[in-house]
Amino acid sequence: MTKAVKMMFPEVKLGVGPAIEDGFYQDFDFGDEKISDEIFKKIEKKMRWIINKDFKIEKKTLSEKEAREAFADDPYKNELIDDVVAKGEDISFYDIIDGEGNPFYRDVCAGPHLNSTGEVGAFKITRIAGAYWRGDEKNKMLTRLYGVAFADKEGIEQYEEMMREAAKRDHRKLGKELELFTFDEEVGSGLPLWLPAGAEIVERLERLAKETEERFDYKRVRSPHIAKEKLYLKSGHLPYYAEDMFPPMEIDNEKYYLKAMNCPHHHKIYDATPKSYKDLPLRFAEYGHCYRHEDSGSLFGLMRVRSLCMNDAHIYCTDDQFEEEFQKVIQMYLYYFDLFGIEKYQMRLSKHSKEGLGKKYVDEPELWIKTEDQVRKALQKLNVPFVEAEDEGAFYGPKIDVQIWSAIGREFTLATNQLDFAVPARFNLTYVDKDGKEKTPICIHRAPLSTHERMIGFLLEHYAGALPAWMAPTQAAILPVSEKHLDFANEVFEKIRAARGRVKTLDTSETLGKRIRQAQTQKIPYSVVIGDEEVKNKNLTIRLYGEKKDVKMSVDEFLEKIKYFPTYKKN
Amino acid sequence: MTKAVKMMFPEVKLGVGPAIEDGFYQDFDFGDEKISDEIFKKIEKKMRWIINKDFKIEKKTLSEKEAREAFADDPYKNELIDDVVAKGEDISFYDIIDGEGNPFYRDVCAGPHLNSTGEVGAFKITRIAGAYWRGDEKNKMLTRLYGVAFADKEGIEQYEEMMREAAKRDHRKLGKELELFTFDEEVGSGLPLWLPAGAEIVERLERLAKETEERFDYKRVRSPHIAKEKLYLKSGHLPYYAEDMFPPMEIDNEKYYLKAMNCPHHHKIYDATPKSYKDLPLRFAEYGHCYRHEDSGSLFGLMRVRSLCMNDAHIYCTDDQFEEEFQKVIQMYLYYFDLFGIEKYQMRLSKHSKEGLGKKYVDEPELWIKTEDQVRKALQKLNVPFVEAEDEGAFYGPKIDVQIWSAIGREFTLATNQLDFAVPARFNLTYVDKDGKEKTPICIHRAPLSTHERMIGFLLEHYAGALPAWMAPTQAAILPVSEKHLDFANEVFEKIRAARGRVKTLDTSETLGKRIRQAQTQKIPYSVVIGDEEVKNKNLTIRLYGEKKDVKMSVDEFLEKIKYFPTYKKN
DSSP states (O other), X not given: OGGGGGGGOTTOEEOOOOEXXXXXXXXXXXXXXXXXXXXXXXHHHHHHHHHHHTOEEEEEEEOHHHHHXXXXXXXXXXXXXXXXXXXXXXXXXXXXXXXXXXXXXXXXXXXXXXXXXXXXXXXXXEEEEEEXXXXXXXXXXXXXXXXXXXXXXXXXHHHHHHHHHHHHTOHHHHHHHTTOEEOOTTTOTTOOEEOHHHHHHHHHHHHHHHHHHHHTTOEEOBOOSEEEHHHHHHHTHHHHTGGGSOOOEEETTEEEEEOSOSHHHHHHHHHTSOOBGGGOSEEEEEEEEEEOOOOGGGOBTTTBOSEEEEEEEEEEEOTTTHHHHHHHHHHHHHHXXXXXXXXXXXXXXXXXXXXXXXXXXXXXHHHHHHHHHHHHHHHHHHTOOEEEETTOOBTTBOXXXXXXXXXXXXXXXXXXXXXXXXXXXXTTOOEEOTTSOEEOOEEEEEOTTOBHHHHHHHHHHHTTTOOOTTXXXXXXXXXXXXXXXXXXXXXXXXXXXXXXXXXXXXXXXXOHHHHHHHHHHTTOSEEEEEOHHHHHHTEEEEEETTOSSEEEEEHHHHHHHHHOOOOOOOO | OGGGGGXXXXXOEEOOOOEETTEEEEEEEOTTOOOOXXXXXXXXXXXXXXXXXXXXXXXXXXXXXXXXXXXXXXXXXXXXXXXXXXXXOOEEEEEEEXXXXXXXXXXXOOOOOOSBGGXXXXXXXXXXXXXXXXXXXXXXXXXXXXXXXXXXXXXXXXXXXXXXXXHHTOHHHHHHHTTOEEOOTXXXXXXXXXXXXXXHHHHHHHHHHHHHHHHTTOEEOBOOSEEEHHHXXXXXXXXXXXXXXXXXXXXXXXXXXXXXXXXXXXXXXXXXXXXXGGGOSEEEEEEEEEEOOOOGGGOBTTTBOSEEEEEEEEEEEOTTTHHHHHHXXXXXXXXXXXXXXXXXXXXXXXXXXXGGBTTTBOSOHHHHHHHHHHHHHHHHHHTOOEEEETTOOBTTBXXXXXXXXXXXXXXXXXXXXXXXXXXXXXXXXOEEOXXXXXXXXXXXXXXXXXXXXXXXXXXXXXXXXXXXXXXXXXXXXXXXSSGGGHHHHHHHHHHXXXXXXXXXXXXXXXXXXXXXHHHHHTTOSEEEXXXXXXXXXXXXXXXXXXXXXXXXXXXXXXXXXXXXXXXXXXX
């Protein structure tokens, strides 16, 4: 739709402009002209005019010559035409036809488009950004306008309300206010430094991952953060994944790379001792730190970083064991969703494409169909909501992408869960089966808690920074009303510390009211006010975060709350 | 002494050959001649002859001309003479004088030497190794002979007994037998991969460090494994420590280095929020993974690696707080020594030298003397055994090197504990003092559990692989006598698992005797045999590792043993 705005600026060139997950965008080449937010209103006005006219939209196929003529003065469209010609495909165009039946605007596009401009409902241009032509920083910087479209005005209003709420819950803002993490120019972009309060959250997530994996009979392993080039040549990360990896370091005439994935190291650990069918399924878990060379322009708070600490694991199993193992992995996801109150989630089964076999995908058509079917059946049996996507698998097998929605309805991509029927063979991983023959296991890659960077970014928005007590950096604030209540306050403080609780005392140098507000600003789950009554009865009065009513309980009852940790219980 | 063996091989050139921590060595250039252990006996025979002759040893100072003449045919000694001449120092020689008063052998050496060869007691040449001339791999490879010397034969015998025991307890051998860790050629030298059993030990050490530091009021932080070049230029690691660091990776026109130390990252975390005197002392702890480019020839099992995971912390405090903080650090060391039954230890106070000021050491003579005195007093007050060493400090302040001895009497260098009065200022770290003025804190660097690589290497030798139950990879082996005891065996197994214990069942496919031996070979602390009596009484019979007598206890009593973890108790 936005393409028609070109009519306002006849001299402006247009780049690409697809629909995206949360709306649409269009790239413009405004030449030397300075562009500001002012332009939003102008463009929106023109768009509304076009929508009101209800112009028809028609798809056409043109010859190369016709196509070149139509965009003689537009280098960007010509480049797109070059690509289509190189692939030997048809050059498809969309014409917007005005009331008199004449082409009002023509664009090269694979489609699909609406039937007429009147079908567009409510829309809004939301923001402006710089973007390299086709995402390549060697190309010219264009101006990208983002927008959203909804069926009606109410949709826009709901969206705007969500965005206002999201701004309040922005993990970067909360991270600063609650002193959770920081970035430093001399350390480097995308490399978070966890301050004490943030590191406490990480500790709890790590404990949650480890204790849950323990219940699911995983074995922990540990691997270094680097390996030789030859390891990644064997795994296939080089050269296919090279762009996402940090450049090598050369030592003793060998190239070493920072690891972008833990799997090759885990395969080596599998291979370190002989295995028999009795050892399978074998589940290796590592809270492993990887490094990925994300483009500096795409770095975003904790959501997109270069240093990623993953709740990672690899499950080696036989073909027969796959379904049960895969189901257990999904159960673990569901357990975490339930724990964090994630009510809306969706899984996407990403499959191979016939055309990609031997190129993007391992050339094993039968294994692809079989394993995709295995994954589909496992999802169906668990009654998990999922969609299927063609041509989006990993190169070694089908994968599940997991989407979750925060409490305010924003979507996050959490993690993937992959079936790998190819790489174990590349590493010559084997087990001796019951019949005495050497066989190759399949491998499930999974990381349900994602990276702790992204998970904490999500949880900060989800809980608006007020994390549940079991993972909060400080669980309790002790507020003695006056000096004479200090003794009991200190006694309670020491008891909480002895129970390994995270507690701080807000001393009497400020008024009680101010301290209660402080504890709320710091989003501390429990405020423990200690006055005459508490000292006399040796009892506690607890105010829960965000609530007005106090709760009374004994010190021992409160210690139980402090000690609570939601370790998965086995049936 | 060994230098005199040259008389056996007039054509052989000699490199350097000092006394070392556990004996002495001498480098030889045998030309193309093949050298085997056979030569040990020949050399020892000649050495005994020289000792029996009781030749006098005299120190002399020669002119450069005399010195050059004496070693006209020896390029190695000439190179040493070059150095002495370049420094403008005296060229000191030692002559061994024979019975007729003639020089029997002459060597260029700074000394000191014995007064006569008869003073040498018992000695033994122990091993042979290749060594580059002056440790530089660009130089020629010489042949290095190692030896040990003692006052008498008994000393040699004790030493040999210790070495035989050490060979049995060799952490590389135990690491393989108990499947604790491995190295892989495609991953890289000096980069251990922790197999599940080894990773369990690491988990326990990490928990020990974290819980102990929690009791001592440390705050945990987390930092990435890389940083920009400019951070290390600021800290002074570049260029002074560059040789020990991995080479840089270049991204976005910036150089990034793998961290060899955690301190610069911690300084950045300190600096991320404003600090007042009320925040001090501030103790940042990280179980942090560093990378050091150790020479490939010096890599040795877990004792010298390139990937080091440190129980690291930095304590920021005022000058007044230093003594108490330092004492608490030493208390933590002593707590760990006591926990691991380390009975013999020694600290070495490494100081500056006047000559090194402004070169190897920060040019603050008064601060050096003051801080060395502070450290000395703290050690004296705690009654900790220590020696003092001139000219061995860190560049930013005095340090304590900690030596410990294993159960069989072998010495290990554990860790250092350093006072840093210089680097916080380089990072502009400040706190606002009571008087409202900005001041610079001092910093204590400490890592009492060293790296887990080295600590586990030490503990494997110290305990001969039979780790205490709280840190053993598997705490208990369950041995049902026959099939009919399986139900109760499984019940006990599940109870131990629910208590987060590490347990395995050795099933009835082997004889009981064989399984008891298996549990012993795997050095599992508790073997739990379950037969008729145990099933009937719902009691347990426990055999402790390495003991012949069984102990009876209830399941609950046993679960308490399984759950025991030695967290430091506050007074």
